[in-house]
Amino acid sequence: MGQRGFWDEQQRVTKLQGKKPVLKSLADSIPWESFRPLLEKGYPHERKSNAGRKRIDPLILFKMLVLQQLFNLSDE
16 A cells, blocks of 8 residues: 555545534534533643643543544543
């Protein structure tokens, strides 16, 4: 298998757009921002130092957990 070209990527995107847009329908049907206040309560805001990477948005982490449960994905 050789290096992927520009047209390969375009064909991949076209193929993905033709499939059932599960993520799009989830984004449209679930009011994600309504969960933010509850998620922010359990997530510390202050960092002890500037070392290490910055925190991941708690809403993104929540979305990842929902997708993990829906599609039976492992942590890896």
